[in-house]
Amino acid sequence: MIAFAKATCGNTDFEFSQSYLFLSPKKDQHLILFLSSTGEALPIKSHKIAAELEELFFDSRSKGSDFLKEGIAFLKERIDEFENSSFILATILKNILYFYAEGDVDAYLLRNNSKLNLSAGKLGKIVSGRLQEGDKVLFVTENLKEKADLATLNTSNLADEIEYLSSKLQLRESIACFLISVEKKRVVEKISNPFAYPLRIQVVSRSWKKPLLNTLNLLKPKNKKGLGIYLILSLVLLTCSTLYIRYLQKNSQTNQQTTTLVNSSRSYFAAAQNLRLDNPEEARNNFLAAKKDLDKALKIKPKDSKLLDLQNEFNLSAKEILREFEVKDFPVFLNLSLIRDGFSTKRLSYSKGNVLVLDEVQKTLVLIDLQSKSPKILSGGEKVGNAYLASVNGDYNFTFSPDKGVVRVDKRAQGVLPVIPVDSDWSKIADLVGFANNVYLLDEFKNQIWKYIPTQSGYSEKYSYFNDETKADLAGSLKMQINGSVWVLKQGNEILKFTAGVRDFFAVANLDTELGNVTSFYVSDETDRIYLLDRGNSRVVVLKKNGIYDYQLIGERFKTTDDLIADEEGKKLYLLEGNKIYLVGTR
Incomplete structure (x- = not known):
């Protein structure tokens, strides 16, 4: 299972860093845009470019490095209007990471307590590699790389960590970090967080084969007279088992998709709460992203009580984060x-x-x-x-x-x-x-x-x-x-x-x-x-x-x-x- 987190700090209208995450319609490919720029009206322009890139991603039939080439050409054309821009465009397809980096940004792999700069000497080139369980990939702005030890970065709460580093190191410029984490698959996982949806992989194993055959042998007719009944029962049993297998597979995929959306939604929401006083604009952007991901999850599971509780939590915080003020008195x-x-x-x-x-x-x-x-x-x-x-x-x-x-x-x-x-x-x-x-x-x-x-x-x-x-x-x-x-x-x-x-x-x-x-x-x-x-x-x-x-x-x-x-x-x-x-x- 792949999880994502992002954090930004120090954004202004003229210096802006942001990460965007998209999931393909077939749910088989992720797209990540990591963008850092300077210029006029950057939040508007950046969000517009991200929306157009998302539309291109959804409409394209290309995958992996083939889509990456389309996306790179699109981005280079669109960011020409910025005074200075750096970006990483990445896709993840079947645990293979493809990415392209340009400008003052870097990509790091944290694996087995070691740190590897994936983008060193490869800026302007498409890089690919297979992700393993336990891997963590960090996309960072260069100013963060220079001031912080990424190997010791607390990735369990990325938003708080980046905000803490920005304050501790007295960074005055825009900084950003995006995390890709390959978590270990678990068959059963205790739900410690009522809003986390662990993926429970249920596999119909070959152990089903023997009981099923034994059942069919017991029903095997002794004469030709019961052959028709035997064939019908065999067909019913095989059909039911096939449908059940498909049900389990679909349920597993649904849980995985919901888990990704909810984790992303909670990450955005936590960032929104942390930024609501110091950076209301960025807090609002994160809250809207959180709400968007939660809405997608609710479309999959509209009656899920945990999702509805999370939606209620969002609603209670909405007015404060979105800066909505009710006027009742009109003298x-x-x-x-x-x-x-x-x-x-x-x-x-x-x-x-x-x-x-x-x-x-x-x-x-x-x-x-x-x-x-x-x-x-x-x-x-x-x-x-x-x-x-x-x-x-x-x-x-x-x-x-x-x-x-x-x-x-x-x-x-x-x-x-x-x-x-x-x-x-x-x-x-x-x-x-x-x-x-x-x-x-x-x-x-x-x-x-x-x-x-x-x-x-x-x-x-x-x-x-x-x-x-x-x-x-x-x-x-x-x-x-x-x-x-x-x-x-x-x-x-x-x-x-x-x-x-x-x-x-x-x-x-x-x-x-x-x-x-x-x-x-x-x-x-x-x-x-x-x-x-x-x-x-x-x-x-x-x-x-x-x-x-x-x-x-x-x-x-x-x-x-x-x-x-x-x-x-x-x-x-x-x-x-x-x-x-x-x-x-x-x-």
Whole structure:
């Protein structure tokens, strides 16, 4: 039986080491990816590459070294975007280990109290060898090899050992270790751990042969009359014995598969618990991996009491490790009907402590000072036309209407000035944003973001925010935000990011539950995070700006919220629903 364990420590967004373990659909081959890299947004990119490699592994008919060649070619092509990368790609087929190492990583064999560097002088080459009972193979990053005595490494609890070494040796860089352990086969094993599933190998031996033949001899007919009955009984006995043998073999395979999954799941879970305070992101990754392996085990044995107990243990720890915070109290911050009877809006725009709201029906533009809760009607009626979009940027407030174009309202001078006339080249303007005194219009049907720059006499002619090579699909755009980069939320939970007119990489990563229906989002130059209003799952998902999950707020009112803004300095989240603004705390 082959068991696996892994451990990492010191990961950041720019220096990242991780191990991935996959089992082929036929359960006859394991694939291991051991990856260490430096660069931008590494956790997202690494997990994406691992997912694509897993898909290649599942679809490929190749095995052993043949698949390894496919995997190496795939990896070399995909990791070119990293600044510096090292990896080991390995497969285990019928106790034969095939691996390929490249970069600052090493593979060691621990056998009979001796240590052998398998990768010495063989980097860039495929190495293979048969594993024996009691063997341990370690894949390690070079910095760990240089600072620790691998021969004395405590592999019984690898995660704790690596974390201890990192602290003891004061290692500041990312380190990682992956263990392959060939355990001795045992016919009967006492279960000391209620969640460990030892493989009990039950073999139908040749000792069955004699009793079976004796039984058939006793039933052997004395005359031709009983020959038919004898043949039928013989066939029944042989069939039953064959079916029972197959049952035992299948049961043995099922137990072995379940054992591997549960051991892997518990290893990931232990790592998640150890990392939850020092490295919440890596703790979350390990917990999700643990949950994934346990779910696979439950599909095999859905009613197994020990698996269900383990699932319950996971559930009790989930909120702490996954950073899920339930919101039960949603106090009303401001009732907009107090401004004007029947006042209602669907959008919030925020800048420097002020919120701008527009009632499209009553054609009323209102600026709210969040500190004093005092609303101020800026304009309305014919001055803003049939406005349906509004944006605040410092002292300037902007509205857009198809009959007036863009109108600017100065908060101090209280003047209403048409600044950008109606343009016949516009199609469907889906959003308006004022940022750094510039005005941006999202033109959904033209797949354009029009940018207007202030001049002495007003604003410039429109020009495309995108450079000549950038082709953007803005169909289905719901909202635009700007913080130096331009962000666009589209239907289907898609978020586009553009920087300096060029498409920029952005992907949401490390969610335990896929996004349901994101209807609005908030990001600005005053925030370090992105806030996604996921009405489909009644939550607000909070991401770092590189797309990595940070935490989430869960509550029933999120299901009916129309829009949101965040004040990170005050740790406040403002939620709009109809004619009320609610206030909840953030982390």
